[in-house]
Structures are given as structure tokens and as C-alpha cells.
Amino acid sequence: MAEDLRLGAPGVYSAPRGDIPAPLAPVRLDIAGFAGVCFRGPVNIPTTVPSWSDFQRIFGSLASAQGACPGFLPRAVQSFFAQGGSEAVVVRVAPVDPDPPEPTVPAQPAQVESTVPPGTAFCHLSPPDSTTPVLTLTAANEGSWGNQLEVRLSFDAGQSFDCRLVTGRGEQQLLVIPAGVALASGTLLSVRVPGGANVGALHWAEPDTVIDDKTGIGIAAAILATPLTDLPAGSRLAATEITATLTVLDHDPAFGREERLPRLGLHPAHPRWIATVLQRESELVRLHAPLPGPVLPPDGRLAGLSSRGAPTGGMDRWEAITIRSFFDDPSVDSDPLDQHCHRGVNALSRADDVGILAVPDITWSWAVDAPPPGPPPRRWLPRAVQSCAPGTAPPAEPVPPPAAHLDPREPGQLAELARRQQRLVAIAEVRKRFVVGLDAPLGLGIAGLLSWRAEFDSSFAAAYHPWLRVSSPADRGQTVLVPPSAFAAGILATRERRRGLIWGPANELAAGAVTSSDPSAAANADRLHLSAINTFVPERDGLRLTGARTLSADPAYRQLSIRRFMTMLALSIERECSWVVFESNNITLRLALHNNLTNFLTGLFRQGAFAGASERDSFFVHCDEVLNSTSSLAGGFLLAEVGVAPAAPLEYLVLRVAQDSGGLLEVEEKRG
Structure with a gap:
């Protein structure tokens, strides 16, 4: 043990005890995973990318000598880093081909x-x-x-x-x-x-x-x-x-x-x-x-x-990329031991460090294979020409998707998009490590968006609307569409790294965004928020992310920050408590585990992660003889029970203004 001491000036030093486990450390969840279409780079291999310039070096830029990239992946990663994201894991998808013959x-x-x-x-x-x-x-x-x-x-x-x-x-x-x-x-x-x-x-x-x-x-x-x-x-x-x-x-x-x-x-x-x-x-x-x-x-x-x-x-070979390029053919849980090669999202989901998942090209559908679009939508006319119900916003001018992507205005293609996104959610549910960001379909009105949202119920998924536009110098200053989940991933990663997991990842401006695909997003923000569609709302200084909810129907996991906080707790305890394996299963081990968990939760309590006014009101740790009965110990089990009351972010601040008969003005604050 003496070799572990760091000695300085002469004096008496306390030797560290080798039987005391190291304190728990929170697992990092701010690394975003992206899967999509780009010009170059390793295929189906999760690759760590610490900056936008590293992405360009490995996976190519926004355009090449052949023209602009038809996939959204490069701009999505660029937007992620523009929000302050510090690290991403990227998987490039490509056509699924049989293996070529071995060369002589x-x-x-x-x-x-x-x-x-x-x-x-x-x-x-x-x-x-x-x-x-x-x-x-x-x-x-x-x-x-x-x-x-x-x-x-x-x-x-x-x-x-x-x-x-x-x-x-x-x-x-x-x-x-x-x-x-x-x-x-x-x-x-x-x-x-x-x-x-x-x-x-x-x-x-x-x-x-x-x-x-x-x-x-x-x-x-x-x-x-x-x-x-x-x-x-x-x-x-x-x-x-x-x-x-x-x-x-x-x-x-x-x-x-x-x-x-x-x-x-x-x-x-x-x-x-x-x-x-x-x-x-x-x-x-x-x-x-x-x-x-x-x-x-x-x-x-x-x-x-x-x-x-x-x-x-x-x-x-853009035309040869299909939905099989993004997913494995078997179900998501068919290879629990990771003994086989995997494609696209399935390969990305097995990267241990990914805490946020975005698939900007989930809408991929090359134009030669896509069904022909339907008739153009009815153009919006001024109020003097077309009647409009009181209090309703004029419908947004639908934005057609790029040629290489599904057109959600077509019912069949909208259903296909929902199926693909449900596969993403299913993978997130199995992995239980990351939250997948879903991009609301382009070109839908409020009714269509709410109908699409009803297809999902998971605390491991969050929806974002509308798509955002950024300036493109390569296109002579014109704006191009970027999926909103890329901005949300950068905001989420930056806010959590700067302030902690328990702080709601919202109320931030989207850096680089100049406008959005839906001019009516602000007018419909209330209805979208109540349906847990996190919305970027235009303000005087930019487009602000105004929601941080999951797509879960369970009120306990409605807030994205709570979902991610509980994920961090589970992963941290699972990873940091592996030292208990093969230890003597006795009261000394149970006490050490109890103290280790309690110290970890106490540190989180001091950071303001819990709702209680005291540690007793905020969490508990049970690892006693009641849980660990004689039969449990005989079977080689060690059981510990942890309960927490995480702090929920403030979503509503209501000010009630009242004036009494004497002219006294009072302002009462109500939080919710």
C-alpha cells in the first residue's frame, strides 16, 4: 500500500485502506451517436469524432466535386458541434452487398x-x-x-x-x-x-x-x-x-x-x-x-x-442504399452477446459511450424508388378570400422533402416513416442507455403531427419540431434544411455537461439556425407541448427550444431530464459496483455497498439533484438482512434497494397580480 502514497514534506501520512471501494462516479451521457449517409468513411463501424473538422477528415464534408451530399448526416453533425457538443460517435451506412470473391x-x-x-x-x-x-x-x-x-x-x-x-x-x-x-x-x-x-x-x-x-x-x-x-x-x-x-x-x-x-x-x-x-x-x-x-x-x-x-x-451508390442499410435483418434482441456483425443503427447502439441517438437520414428513400408525390397542397389565401375560424393560425406552406427522402405528405410514406422510427425506439428500449431523438415529419399540419405523435409511447424517445434552416455558403447563401434532433442533441449535451443531468435541456437558442420549415410553429406551440412534441419557437434573437419532454405516457418519466437522470443512476451503479463480484457475501460487504451507494447519492443531493429538503426526504438505500435472507445468500445473491426522488424541472411560472380595495398591488408567484 505504501506505493500508492504520494509523499511530500516530511510528516505522518495515513496509508490508504485497500479494502475500501473507490467512490462511484456518474456515467457520462453527453456523447451523441449519429447514423446516416455521407461521402466517405468506415462503414458500419462506430467511430469517435471529437470535432467537426475530424468529421470532415474521416467522413467527408457537405459537398464534393460531384455536388452536395444528399444525406442529412454531415449537416446534422455540424449543427451538433455548433451547439457546443464535445464528442460524437458516427456510423456511416452504405449499400448491403454480398461479399466479393476472395482475390487470388x-x-x-x-x-x-x-x-x-x-x-x-x-x-x-x-x-x-x-x-x-x-x-x-x-x-x-x-x-x-x-x-x-x-x-x-x-x-x-x-x-x-x-x-x-x-x-x-x-x-x-x-x-x-x-x-x-x-x-x-x-x-x-x-x-x-x-x-x-x-x-x-x-x-x-x-x-x-x-x-x-x-x-x-x-x-x-x-x-x-x-x-x-x-x-x-x-x-x-x-x-x-x-x-x-x-x-x-x-x-x-x-x-x-x-x-x-x-x-x-x-x-x-x-x-x-x-x-x-x-x-x-x-x-x-x-x-x-x-x-x-x-x-x-x-x-x-x-x-x-x-x-x-x-x-x-x-x-x-446512393440508389443502392435502402432501409436494410440502417437496420439488421433480425430483431433487435437476437444477438445479446454481440457475436455477429451489425449494420447502421444496430451497430451504433452497441457503442458503450452513446447517450443520445439521432438518425438524420431515417427518411432516406432514393428518388427512383420513391412513389410519385400526390397533387400539390391547396395554397393558403388571404383572410379576405378564404374564411378562417377564429383563433386558428393559417396553415403552414408545406415544405417538400428533398428528392432522396420519404414524403410524409403521402399516407403510405408517412406510415413507413413511423415504422422506421418505431424501430429506433425499440432499439432504445432494449439498450436502456440512450434517448433517441425523433424528427417530426416535414410538411404536416398540426392535425397530422398530433396523429403521428400518437404512434409512440416511450421514455427513451423525444420528438422535435420543426426542421430548421441554416445558411449554406456552398449554395450561394441559400438556406438548407437540417433535422431538429441534431440541434436538440447538441443543446442536450452542452447543457448537461455545463449544468448537470437534472437541468432540463431546453430554453436554449439553436445556434446557426436562421428560420424553420413551419411558420406556424409558434402559434401551435401550446398544443404541441401538451402532446410532448418539443418545439423550436422563433423569437427576436433566434429559434428557441421550448420543451424537454419524452414521449412516455407515464407521468413519472414525462420529463427528459428525469429519464436521463435515472438512466445515469442505473448505469453508474451497474458499472461502478462490479467490484462486489466474488467478494465474501457477508455483513461487511453489505455495509461497504450501502456506504458506497449512500455517499454517491449524498453527492448528488448536494448538487441539487433531488426534490427533498433533506437526504432522508430525497433518497434511501436498503441493503440489510431483510432483503438478503438466508436463502438469498445461499443462492449467491446480494440485493440492494435504492429509491430516489429526482427534482423535476420547472415548466410553468404563473404570476397572479391582485389589487385590493386600498390600492395595494400584490404579485403572487406560482410554480408548476
């Missing part, structure tokens, strides 16, 4: 196109005076972005040293190398006679040790894989280590970059074997097939390899 080794040029994953760019690297490929590389993932790559492999002369040729065991030839020269396994050496030809012969070498005949001391040497002919033992030679550098230029107009992988080994035994380093370090390219053996420069002059022309084969 070595891969023949004529066979490459049939064995490269669909939509993935590839190129052949060959010497300047030959068309025979030495290496075939593919882009790291599918998309037209791979066609903009430029790849070069150069062979580099590294450390040079003088050495002496000796004969070892079994007539092996070795080079005695100077002290301080370190060679790795699988090193390629260019060996020549000093004063002779400038171009040396290439030889593979392995580090070894030989015993000096005079001193009996071992000295560093290198075993040559092939003998040096016509050179007697004792010959003085000059050797140079040969490595390679792979340079990949990405000519993406929005986020161009250069990737260099230096000191690559050319033999499988080398610690920086080119195939291993490419797989581990490169974000841009992969080997098309396993290399059959070492890679040799074309000749001793070390001429490099380059691709003849730009890579080909990269395609943005």
Missing part, C-alpha cells in the same frame, strides 16, 4: 475489378518502364472520393555503414557491422564494393551475432540470405539500408490532405512490414490482396512505383 494471390490485373468491394476505387503501382503491377491498392472504403487519390511508393536509402564480409556456420556469409548500427529483421541492404559501381546489389539481411576470434566477445553482424559471389572473406564493403515511403495525396476540394507512411519494411519479417502498416496506420488506402512475399525495388537504382492515371471504380 498474387492478384492479376484482369481479376482485380471483380474482387474489389463494389463502389471502391483501386489503382495499380508499377515501375516507370513497365506496366506490370507490383502492388494493387484500393481506397480505404467505397465512394467516388477514392478516384481523387494519387499514390506513390518511393524507395529510400537510409543509414549507410562500412562492413566486413566473414564466413559463419555452415558457410553462411555475414557482414560484421559497426557498433551502434541497429538492423531489424527483414532488412533490405544495398551492398557494394567501395570505389566500385555506384549501384549496389540488393540482399535481404537478418541481425545476428558472431564471436570475435581474438577477443571471444560477440559482435553485431547481419546474415545475408543470398551469398556474395566472387568476394573472399575479409572483403571490405559499403552497405545502405533500403526502406520505402508511401505517399498518398487526397485531392478532395473540401478537405485535401497528404498522408506519408515512412520507413516501411519490404519483407514480412520487418517490424514495419508495408502490409501491416497500411492496415494499421493509413486512413486512405488498403492493400487489395495479401502480398505473396517480399517487395523488391525494380533494380538497384531504386526507381519508385506510381499509379498510371487516377484510380478508378469509386462510386457513390
